[in-house]
Amino acid sequence: MLSLILFLVVVLLLGTVALIVWPILGHGSEYVPNSEEIRWLRSTSVVQDEKGRKAFGRATLERRGGLNVLKLFGSHYEMGYQHGALLRDEIQRGAVPFYGRPTENLAPFKHMNKVMRVLLAKYFDWKIYRPLLKCSPRQYLAEVKGLADGSGLSFADVFRGNMLSDLNMNLIKVLEKKALKQGGTDGCTSFAAFGNATVDGSLIMGRNTDYTGGGLWDRYQTVVFYEPEDGHKFVSVSSAGLIKCNSCMNEKGICLGAHFLFLDDTKADGVSFTFLEMEIMKKAGSVEDAIAVVSQNPRAGAFAFLIVDGKANEAAVIEASANHVGVRRPEDGVIWETNMATTEPILSADVLLRNGIGKNPIARFERMRMLIHENKGKITPELAAQFMGDHMDMCSDSLRPAGGIISQVSNLTSVVFRPSNFDFWVADGLSPVCNNAYRGFNLMEELADGYGTAKPTMLEPNEYVKTPDYTALRKYYEAMVSFTVPPTDENAALAHLEEAIALRPQEALYRRLTARMLLRRARAADAAEHLRRALECVQSPSERAQAHLLLGFANDLLGRRNDAVQCYQDALNVPSSGKNGVLSAVNPFVLADAKRFAQAAFSSDDAKKIEVSFEIIAKHDL
Known part of the structure; x- marks a missing residue:
């Protein structure tokens, strides 16, 4: 009996390992064209003229200003291969690898522990990406395969990288409550x-x-x-x-x-948009x-x-x-x-x-x-x-x-x-x-x-x-990139936000986002100062209520419970103008959190979970 149990345990472990290691989306080899076309493409090289214009067979690439201008010809596999070969370096450094590994690169998944990220990635492959793959027209999968072969990335990463919107769309149904609170990207x-x-x-x-x-x-x-x-x-x-x-x-x-x-x-078992x-x-x-x-x-x-x-x-x-x-x-x-x-x-x-x-x-x-x-x-x-x-x-x-x-x-x-x-x-x-x-x-x-x-x-x-506001916005962009693009650097993001504030001290958004990052770092006193200044700025009723809520968080972390409760009450008391409906209403998640933390103090563990969204799509922003 013991031997049977051990045998079943070993089989279960091996099966689990196989599921994790097995390439669920495959390598795309079934979508390649005839061997003659493959041989011709692989024997062709990228050439460059004296003006910097590149060619790969009939396909060409040139720069106009800051834009790549790419011209592709032929079958879908051929166009994908041309695309991958001519922009190989840019593709490897660009958005596709970032989108192709959502559990590693995108919030909230990237904040999970490694085991959870691996398991969730496999879940996405099985429940969303694989059904999408099975319903995809063959000619477009051939283009994805061509892109992968030309650029040197895996078929799975290129497919996932082009299906990020479909993943997010299906998460609204699969994880509706969580998706609703995240707001989407x-x-x-x-x-x-x-x-x-x-x-x-x-x-x-x-x-x-x-x-x-x-x-x-x-x-x-x-x-x-x-x-x-x-x-x-x-x-x-x-x-x-x-x-x-x-x-x-x-x-x-x-x-x-x-x-x-x-x-x-x-649903995932349909044709991607x-x-x-x-x-x-x-x-x-x-x-x-x-x-x-x-x-x-x-x-x-x-x-x-x-x-x-x-x-x-x-x-x-x-x-x-x-x-x-x-x-x-x-x-x-x-x-x-x-x-x-x-x-x-x-x-x-x-x-x-x-x-x-x-x-x-x-x-x-x-x-x-x-x-x-x-x-x-x-x-x-x-x-x-x-x-x-x-x-x-x-x-x-x-x-x-x-x-x-x-x-x-x-x-x-x-x-x-x-x-x-x-x-x-x-x-x-x-x-x-x-x-x-x-x-x-x-x-x-x-x-x-x-x-x-x-x-x-x-x-x-x-x-x-042409305004000074735009100069501050460029610093905000630099902060966003430092915070979101690997290798991420939160210290650099905070520094760029402080530069934006120095240029535009009356912008509530910069101060509120800085305060969120500071609260996550247990710098409640600094966060509180930014939030008090934010309350002096022009903003919507919902933003004002959010600033009161975050100031309540800061006061709780500083041990000022009475001040915190007053801040939560201030958030609840912010009037919503009825003339513009949702636009002038206070966010319901802000109100719910104000009620919750008026009853039980906001803790340092709660602070670690504070959302930071440079796109302003966190649950308190909806």
């Missing part, structure tokens, strides 16, 4: 205007991609021109190693902007074609697309979950989208709206509505660039560096499209990239192997960049 703002809304009647589209990965994605931003052998030619503005078409336009004049939605109607973007670019010649691609495919995750047709002056927002698709049409020549449900089939699944939170996407939605309607009939590409770099915070009715503004600190790609003549402009610089000048291109001229330039050749950024 993905934002985006898009708009389109045409007819009477624009100066000349032509369609103008503005598009911001907001995503985690500042310091990685933005450093290797890449404009990719695709000439696939199985569909329309198109351009996608992304980053080295990513095949996401979050901001793209095809040769038929169809443009797409993709948006994360916080819905609980999700990343691959649906590719399908639309290759196959759609109209808005209705794009709607059909989304409607007729099994869908993973939850997302929205703003689709425009620059030739027909048509547009639509498509909102999709696993089981439903909603479509919203323009009103009087304008339409816009952020990250909240707006169509009837999808509204009931929106986790943020259902719980009375979501200041960030609601604020951006309302601000874009205001900008469009205040400037109706005046909209041009130049004005669109101003919209995308806007810093007005609807919650505090003031210009702010981060938070519920269109110009998110996590803005990694910003593009203005004029698809009637195939002009487009790409913001060139570090995040928020929408605060940089936009460099012009022309899709059809580039596809003709020319140097395509739009008219005007450049679009100027928003006036905010």
Whole structure:
């Protein structure tokens, strides 16, 4: 009997080890093309001319300003291999390895112990990534494999690196309570205007991609021109190693902007929205074609697309979950989208709206509505660039560096499209990239192997960049990168925050975030001073309540229990203005924590768990 028990224990241990070691996502070898194509690609070398332009067979890479400009041709495996070979170093240093190991690099997972991180990584592989893999169209897996082979990364890391949004979408369902408290990492703002809304009647589209990965994605931003052998030619503005078409336009004049939605109607065994973007670019010649691609495919995750047709002056927002698709049409020549449900089939699944939170996407939605309607009939590409770099915070009715503004600190790609003549402009610089000048291109001229330039050749950024506030924002960006990009350095992050405060002492956000970091480090007295100063600044009611709450934490850690209780009561007493709904309401998690810690003192163990979010998406910010 004892021998049988020992045998079963050994089998169980070996089985556990096998599950941990076994490559759940495989090596991608089943997606490679014929041996002749493989042999040709592996025998081809990257060559560089005297101007620094690189070539790999027909594919080319050059730098224009701070942008990589990549031109790819052929089968999906071939285009992936070209991409990987020409941007090998940038891919290895960029966003893909960072996204490809979420339990090691992303909060809250990276704060867990090593065993938990390993087990959670395997859980994600089994429950989310593997079902996604099984439902992915073979040609796009061939492109992922080509990228891996060309860049020297593993197939699994490149696949995961391109599926981070799908992981986050499915976590809202799998871990709804936890996901709700984390708030998520993905934002985006898009708009389109045409007819009477624009100066000349032509369609103008503005598009911001907001995503985690500042310091990685933005450093290797890449404009990719695709000439696939199985569909329309198109351009996608992304980053080295990513095949996401979050901001793209095809040769038929169809443009797409993709948006994360916080819905609980999700599943992993469907087609990733990343691959649906590719399908639309290759196959759609109209808005209705794009709607059909989304409607007729099994869908993973939850997302929205703003689709425009620059030739027909048509547009639509498509909102999709696993089981439903909603479509919203323009009103009087304008339409816009952020990250909240707006169509009837999808509204009931929106986790943020259902719980009375979501200041960030609601604020951006309302601000874009205001900008469009205040400037109706005046909209041009130049004005669109101003919209995308806007810093007005609807919650505090003031210009702010981060938070519920269109110009998110996590803005990694910003593009203005004029698809009637195939002009487009790409913001060139570090995040928020929408605060940089936009460099012009022309899709059809580039596809003709020319140097395509739009008219005007450049679009100027928003006036905010000329203010002292912007100088402080650059220090805030440096703090964010130090805190989030490996190897992380919290000391450097704190130092950069102090520099931002010195430049802009009246910005509550900088002081509040500094206080959070100080509380985690048991520097309660220093945190309390920043919070007292923060309460003197312009801010929203919810921010003010949060500052009182954090000051209560500091007082508890300093042993000043009576002062702490008063701070918690002050947080509960902050009035919410009813005129703007969620935007002027105090965050429910702030109120819940104020009630909780008024009853039981905040402890040093609690301090170690304080969230620090430079994107301003922690639970107290929602």
